[in-house]
Amino acid sequence: AMEKSRPLWDNPLQFVFACISYAVGLGNVWRFPYLCQMYGGGGFLIPYFIMLIAEGMPLLYLELAVGQRMRQGSIGAWKIISPYLCGVGVASVVVSFFLSMYYNVINAWAFWYLFHSFQDPLPWATCPLNSNRTGYEEECEKTSSTQYFWYRETLNISPSLEASGSVQWEQALCLMLAWEVVVFCEPRFFPSFPQVVYVTASLPYCVLIIYLIRGLTLHGAVNGLVYMFTPKLEQLSNPKTWISAATQIFFSLGLGFGSLIAFASYNEPSNNCERHAVIVSLINSATSIFASIVTFSIYGFKATFNYESCINKVILLLMNAFDLEEGSLTADNLSEMKDYLMATHPQEYAQLSPQLKNCSLEAELDTAVQGTGLAFIVYSEAIKNMEVPQLYSVLYFVMLLMLGIGSMLGNTAAILTPLTDSKVIAARFPKEVISGAVCFINCVIGLIFTMEAGNYWFDIFNDYAATLSLLLIVLVETIAVCYIYGIRRFEKDLHTMIGRKPNWYWKIMWAFVSPLLIISLFIFYLTDYIVTGTLQYQAWDATQGQLVTRDYPGYALAVIGLLVAASTMCIPLGALLTLIRKRLKRESVPTV
Amino acid sequence: VLLLTLSVVAIAHAELCKPDAQNAFKVRLSIKTALGDNAYAWDANEEYLFKAMVAFAMRRYTSRSTTQISNVLLCNVTDRVSFWFVVTDPSKNVTTVPGSKVEAAIRMNRNRINNAFLLSDKTLQFLKITSTLSPPVEPSTPVWLIVFGVVLCLIVAGIAFLVVAGIQQRKK
Numbered sequence: 001a002m003e004k005s006r007p008l009w010d011n012p013l014q015f016v017f018a019c020i021s022y023a024v025g026l027g028n029v030w031r032f033p034y035l036c037q038m039y040g041g042g043g044f045l046i047p048y049f050i051m052l053i054a055e056g057m058p059l060l061y062l063e064l065a066v067g068q069r070m071r072q073g074s075i076g077a078w079k080i081i082s083p084y085l086c087g088v089g090v091a092s093v094v095v096s097f098f099l100s101m102y103y104n105v106i107n108a109w110a111f112w113y114l115f116h117s118f119q120d121p122l123p124w125a126t127c128p129l130n131s132n133r134t135g136y137e138e139e140c141e142k143t144s145s146t147q148y149f150w151y152r153e154t155l156n157i158s159p160s161l162e163a164s165g166s167v168q169w170e171q172a173l174c175l176m177l178a179w180e181v182v183v184f185c186e187p188r189f190f191p192s193f194p195q196v197v198y199v200t201a202s203l204p205y206c207v208l209i210i211y212l213i214r215g216l217t218l219h220g221a222v223n224g225l226v227y228m229f230t231p232k233l234e235q236l237s238n239p240k241t242w243i244s245a246a247t248q249i250f251f252s253l254g255l256g257f258g259s260l261i262a263f264a265s266y267n268e269p270s271n272n273c274e275r276h277a278v279i280v281s282l283i284n285s286a287t288s289i290f291a292s293i294v295t296f297s298i299y300g301f302k303a304t305f306n307y308e309s310c311i312n313k314v315i316l317l318l319m320n321a322f323d324l325e326e327g328s329l330t331a332d333n334l335s336e337m338k339d340y341l342m343a344t345h346p347q348e349y350a351q352l353s354p355q356l357k358n359c360s361l362e363a364e365l366d367t368a369v370q371g372t373g374l375a376f377i378v379y380s381e382a383i384k385n386m387e388v389p390q391l392y393s394v395l396y397f398v399m400l401l402m403l404g405i406g407s408m409l410g411n412t413a414a415i416l417t418p419l420t421d422s423k424v425i426a427a428r429f430p431k432e433v434i435s436g437a438v439c440f441i442n443c444v445i446g447l448i449f450t451m452e453a454g455n456y457w458f459d460i461f462n463d464y465a466a467t468l469s470l471l472l473i474v475l476v477e478t479i480a481v482c483y484i485y486g487i488r489r490f491e492k493d494l495h496t497m498i499g500r501k502p503n504w505y506w507k508i509m510w511a512f513v514s515p516l517l518i519i520s521l522f523i524f525y526l527t528d529y530i531v532t533g534t535l536q537y538q539a540w541d542a543t544q545g546q547l548v549t550r551d552y553p554g555y556a557l558a559v560i561g562l563l564v565a566a567s568t569m570c571i572p573l574g575a576l577l578t579l580i581r582k583r584l585k586r587e588s589v590p591t592v
Numbered sequence: 593v594l595l596l597t598l599s600v601v602a603i604a605h606a607e608l609c610k611p612d613a614q615n616a617f618k619v620r621l622s623i624k625t626a627l628g629d630n631a632y633a634w635d636a637n638e639e640y641l642f643k644a645m646v647a648f649a650m651r652r653y654t655s656r657s658t659t660q661i662s663n664v665l666l667c668n669v670t671d672r673v674s675f676w677f678v679v680t681d682p683s684k685n686v687t688t689v690p691g692s693k694v695e696a697a698i699r700m701n702r703n704r705i706n707n708a709f710l711l712s713d714k715t716l717q718f719l720k721i722t723s724t725l726s727p728p729v730e731p732s733t734p735v736w737l738i739v740f741g742v743v744l745c746l747i748v749a750g751i752a753f754l755v756v757a758g759i760q761q762r763k764k
Contacts, residue, residue: 111743115736134722173740180747184754323670326624434760 006071009266014197014275016575019064022410023284023401026106026375027252033228033299035244035293040235041228045289047236047245052285055517056249058509059474060154061277061502062481063255064531066272067264069493073418075140077265078477081485083582087574088476089418092258094567095469096414099257100442102181102461103411105449107404108174109376110397112154117393124149125384142545154376157540158452161556165452172450179443182408186416186435200406205287207399208294215297217361224300225576227365228292243524246517252284256477259410262417272498274506277387278582295374302382303364310359321352371462372455375400397511412438457542459537460552469567476571481558482511535560594625608688609678615688617695618719620674626715634673638709639666645705646698650679650689653697658682695721708727 009015023218036044050183070077078110116123127148135141140148151157158165184198201269206396215221235241254260264273315329322341329337338356342349383393421430429437449458481490487507495501529535535557538547552560619642624631629738643664643734650659663682669675679689698705698721706716713723 050716111740112736115739115743118739119735177740177744177747178750180744184747184751319672320620320674323672323674325671326622328671432755 003368005202008268012267012271012276014195014266015263015271016279017201018197018410019260019276019280020283021197021406022259022263023253024201024204025252025254025407026400027248028284028288029291029295029400029403030374031370031579032248032252032288032371033295034368035248035376036228036292037368038297039238039241039244040232041230043231043233043235044241044245047242047516048249048285048341051242051245051249051517051524052281054509055246055514056253056285057278057281057505058514059250059255059478060253060260060281061274061506062478062510063260064264064273064277065497066477066481067271068267068271069497070261071265071269073265073421074261074414075418076421077261078480080193081480084483084575084578085476085480085571086578087571088473088480089258090574091469091473091570092256093259093415093418095466097442098417098461098465098567100408100411100464102449102458103404103443104178104408104446105171105175105440105454105458106372107178107181107401107408108171108450109154109372110400110404111174111177112171113380113548114394114397114401115374118395120390122380122384122389122393123153124380125389139542139545144322144381146377146384147545149380150372150376151540152542153453156452157455159541160539160550161453161456161537162553163453164567167447168450168452168454171454172447175446175450177513178405179439179446182407182412183436183439185405185409186412197406197409198583200402200409200588203402204399204406207402208287208290209394210395211291211294211392211399212297212350213505214353214386215294216387218297218301220304221300223298223304223361224296224298224365227300228296241480243521246521248288249285250474250518250521251466252288253281254407254410256473257411257466258414258418262413265417267496269592270499274494274498274502276478298367298379300381302385303361303367305382305385306364307359307361312584314356314359317352317355321348326556338544413453447540450509456537456539456556460556460560465563465567471518471525472568472571475515475522477499478515478518482515487511608668608686609667609676611668611676613676613678614689615694616664616676616678616690617691617698617721618674618676620672620717621709621711621720622715622717623709623711626711627679629658632667639669639675641708642666645695645701645708646677646679649705650694653693653700653758699723708709 007019036051039047057423066077066081070080072080074092075086078085078089116216124146127136127145129135130137130332139152143151153170156165185200224555258429264271267273310332311331315331318324318337318341319329322345379396380393383389383396386392412435416431416435418436419434420426425434448454451457481487487510491501491507535552536549539550540546541548621634623634637710640661643661643666646664647659647661650663651657659679659682663680664677665680666675667675679694681687689730698718702713702723706712709716
């Protein structure tokens with residue numbers, strides 16, 4: 001068979017950096033700290049590491065080995081394993097396509113915040129004034145200036161999914177820029193930039209280290225760290241803890257999209273992918289923990305700052321109401337003075353008491369946030385209170401961009417590699433045209449997420465486009481390799497490639513433990529969907545200045561169903577089509 | 593007789609300047625918050641300065657040089673530091689200037705009054721007199737567009753370079 005020369009990574013280090021750059025993404029920064037906080041603090045690390053060993057490393061090794069052995073993108077690779085499995089590859093490409101549609105909007109938002117960081121004071125530090133300049137904008141008064149900047153000035157969010165609104169041109173511009181950066185950096189399709197993965201992989205670590213040093217020296221950071229790391233071991237008996245650990249490992253490594261297969265297909269056949277799988281998964285988990293240390297020092301700082309502001313407000317209120325001398329009320333004697341005032345001036349105190357909030361540090365620390373809320377609201381709130389906020393703001397959003405772009409590059413590789421490998425398409429169009437067309441289509445579709453209701457559609461895609469489908473894809477992959485291709489054949493292939501057979505740990509995980517885990521995750525997700533009945537979402541209510549829960553309208557539910565069906569149905573459809581084709585061939589042979 | 597008139601005037605003043613009296617305003621100063629270690633003590637001299645500033649404001653607003661320092665009455669000074677003041681009409685005896693005029697005069701000269709005491713709108717508060725908030729400085733072109741333009745040009749130039757290099761390589 002004629003084998004056209006396949007582009008290769010310059011050295012194994014580039015491959016490892018590409019995998020790290022892909023796997024270490026926004027989820028490590030904005031999801032893991034949230035899970036840690038919700039499910040037992042330091043104690044969450046126990047199920048996390050167990051799941052890493054039970055499913056993370058084995059499944060990662062599996063995908064890398066498949067890619068390296070078959071030297072094809074996901075569609076071609078699974079076709080070789082068994083012709084009935086071409087649907088698996090197509091499903092991976094479909095899921096990657098959905099992901100790239102909405103994921104780049106995050107980069108657009110990061111660019112928006114980055115460009116706005118070059119101002120003094122930062123635009124999210126203060127509320128804008130209302131039209132007659134006597135006070136602040138009403139919506140901003142009800143909520144905080146950072147939330148206002150996110151919901152009104154960045155997203156210009158509409159009150160519900162049905163009110164689509166118009167495309168925000170500023171966001172559209174940022175989205176186009178984000179896609180241009182992806183086109184520019186896509187390492188396999190332009191002659192000279194595979195080195196970009198060195199930058200996208202290592203820069204986030206530099207920024208995280210800077211933030212670690214800055215974070216640990218912030219006033220009140222220790223409160224956050226103590227809160228996070230005190231293990232609440234009773235959470236280990238909560239099944240949701242184990243499920244969250246499993247899903248976090250699973251999605252954090254980016255299994256099932258085909259990106260890992262694509263990356264590994266550009267390896268030398270003798271590359272030691274076993275060692276690389278262990279390295280990448282360990283680095284990914286270590287980064288999550290590292291990022292949560294940084295996040296929790298920032299949380300501690302923000303919570304302490306808010307707590308102290310609250311106390312100062314109470315002090316000011318009491319001083320003004322009772323005309324006490326400045327400095328007589330401090331945080332230390334506040335409770336005694338309150339009792340004294342209650343005793344000496346009962347009437348006035350009673351009038352004042354509805355306004356006297358009970359300030360609590362625990363309540364501030366308890367506000368657990370994840371996702372875009374954490375990245376864009378909580379962090380920017382903490383940054384605005386630091387010294388030289390512009391510097392930290394720029395660093396932080398550059399880091400978010402590196403993380404996001406690194407993951408986007410893996411994603412586009414997952415789509416483009418199978419397309420350029422397939423003889424049908426690659427024969428007709430040169431690869432630059434294919435990559436340009438894919439990026440252009442994604443950019444145009446991505447404009448939906450820049451509309452006023454765009455964030456709601458974003459949440460739909462984020463929650464449903466990739467979750468169930470990936471579980472099914474990886475399950476089919478594992479079963480295919482172990483039982484259809486045969487684990488002995490796979491062993492032999494690995495022996496030829498890296499020079500030794502996988503030991504019993506890998507084999508047991510591949511054959512029994514990982515599939516069982518995935519099946520249980522799958523069952524959990526399905527029962528969760530069935531039990532909660534209608535699906536709901538959080539909408540921003542401008543009049544109240546907070547999020548409210550609403551039901552999805554009918555067509556949104558249809559879109560959700562379509563998203564899940566489009567990728568999962570590929571697998572059985574692919575098998576069916578191959579069956580039909582084989583039947584037709586068998587029938588047509590006797591007539592020849 | 594002198595004693596009698598003095599006592600009558602004193603009683604009249606006491607009537608005019610009371611908490612929540614008509615046309616009276618409450619003032620609240622937060623000197624320690626504003627100045628920290630450089631805070632000055634609030635004494636009779638500071639009160640004299642305050643009366644002078646209010647008289648000055650009234651003179652500037654009405655463009656008549658009739659308001660005297662003795663027309664400004666202060667009362668109920670507390671430790672906070674807060675007190676009430678009222679401005680009497682120089683032409684008519686024992687009546688106060690309408691609150692709206694006093695308010696307008698103070699608003700017009702707020703900056704001068706603040707600076708005389710080294711304080712700001714937040715630390716020298718006239719309750720019931722709202723201050724116009726100064727808008728944040730807005731440059732003519734939004735800064736973000738400038739940075740966006742720079743990054744965009746760099747990326748487009750980079751892509752163009754790579755495309756040209758690719759075409760040249762293919763020709764070779």
